[in-house]
Amino acid sequence: MLWYLAGCIVSNSLGSILLSVKGLRKWFPIRRGFLDFITMQPIRYIKAVDKIDFNIKKGEVFVLAGESGCGKTTTARLILRSIEPDEGSVIFNGMNVCNLRGEELKRFRRLVQTVFQDPYSSLNPRLSVFDILLEPLIIHNIRETNSERKEIVYKAMEEVKLTPIENFEHRYPHMLSGGQRQRLAIARSLILKPKLIIADEPVSMLDLSIRAEILDLMISLRDKYGITYLYITHDLSTARYIGDTIAIMYLGKIVEMGICEEVLSNPLHPYTQALIDAVLEPNPNNRFKEKKVRIIGEIPSPIDIPNGCRLNPRCPYVMEKCKLIEPPFIEFKPSHYVACHLLID
Numbered sequence: 036m037l038w039y040l041a042g043c044i045v046s047n048s049l050g051s052i053l054l055s056v057k058g059l060r061k062w063f064p065i066r067r068g069f070l071d072f073i074t075m076q077p078i079r080y081i082k083a084v085d086k087i088d089f090n091i092k093k094g095e096v097f098v099l100a101g102e103s104g105c106g107k108t109t110t111a112r113l114i115l116r117s118i119e120p121d122e123g124s125v126i127f128n129g130m131n132v133c134n135l136r137g138e139e140l141k142r143f144r145r146l147v148q149t150v151f152q153d154p155y156s157s158l159n160p161r162l163s164v165f166d167i168l169l170e171p172l173i174i175h176n177i178r179e180t181n182s183e184r185k186e187i188v189y190k191a192m193e194e195v196k197l198t199p200i201e202n203f204e205h206r207y208p209h210m211l212s213g214g215q216r217q218r219l220a221i222a223r224s225l226i227l228k229p230k231l232i233i234a235d236e237p238v239s240m241l242d243l244s245i246r247a248e249i250l251d252l253m254i255s256l257r258d259k260y261g262i263t264y265l266y267i268t269h270d271l272s273t274a275r276y277i278g279d280t281i282a283i284m285y286l287g288k289i290v291e292m293g294i295c296e297e298v299l300s301n302p303l304h305p306y307t308q309a310l311i312d313a314v315l316e317p318n319p320n321n322r323f324k325e326k327k328v329r330i331i332g333e334i335p336s337p338i339d340i341p342n343g344c345r346l347n348p349r350c351p352y353v354m355e356k357c358k359l360i361e362p363p364f365i366e367f368k369p370s371h372y373v374a375c376h377l378l379i380d
């Protein structure tokens with residue numbers, strides 16, 4: 036409940052809510068072997084997402100950040116209904132996504148689009164740029180005449196700067212650079228006039244010089260069309276560049292959440308601090324400035340989640356109670372939430 040309230044407060048202070056995730060849980064059962072079966076071993080689970088709550092307001096870039104394997108992509112798949120949750124709900128524009136069927140689900144899938152890390156694998160290599168952009172219009176029966184659809188395709192190409200159009204429309208994905216492919220993937224999402232784009236590591240495979248161009252393009256489309264983004268990344272540099280609100284995930288839980296600039300300038304959770312120390316120059320006023328936080332060892336298996344605070348085997352500040360009691364999620368500063376015993380005592 037505390038997590039949900041925290042999400043509400045952060046987002047309400049920014050504007051009206053487009054997407055609300057409440058108590059979302061997804062555990063994947065591990066197939067038992069014959070020996071497990073006859074010795075009646077209990078079923079074990081990969082606890083990919085473990086009761087998370089957050090809200091995304093209209094027109095914002097909400098960043099979900101953390102190491103690989105922390106549950107970010109599973110969260111995106113749950114929102115998209117490509118997998119079903121065990122518990123919890125996803126409310127989009129007032130509709131419970133988990134209950135959508137038929138035409139309503141199809142409409143939802145039109146309004147929520149995705150941009151993936153590897154545009155090459157998400158684009159049909161046998162279709163030209165023009166046909167890749169035409170395909171969603173046909174699937175969703177948007178406009179009836181060829182000339183109307185052609186006009187929409189050309190407009191989308193102009194929006195993402197795949198111009199001059201005659202130079203690009205007949206090319207195939209393998210004839211484009213990485214940045215051009217990602218522009219094409221964004222155009223394909225844009226063409227259906229989405230309200231939300233889920234961008235899963237959209238620039239991590241691109242050269243540094245191209246990353247800022249793609250992020251700038253995403254921001255300009257947000258400003259022009261009011262598109263909302265769920266931006267998933269392990270890279271806090273790009274998170275800081277593009278994000279409005281950020282939630283830091285660790286082993287299936289959100290451990291810190293707030294306004295992006297505030298969280299990344301004044302991180303409260305040791306895990307967030309360690310992530311920042313790995314990539315960003317800390318704020319000189321930062322309370323951790325004297326001591327860099329080093330998280331010890333590798334991320335544990337999501338099958339064997341530690342008791343108490345999930346970070347306790349790796350945390351340099353670990354206390355006895357961290358091993359026994361899961362820290363509550365508290366509002367330590369206005370609109371800045373964290374789950375750590377250090378900040379409670």
Ligand code: SF4
Nearest residue numbers: 344347350357375376
């Ligand atoms: Fe570290 Fe304890 Fe805080 Fe967890 S609750 S982050 S183990 S100090």
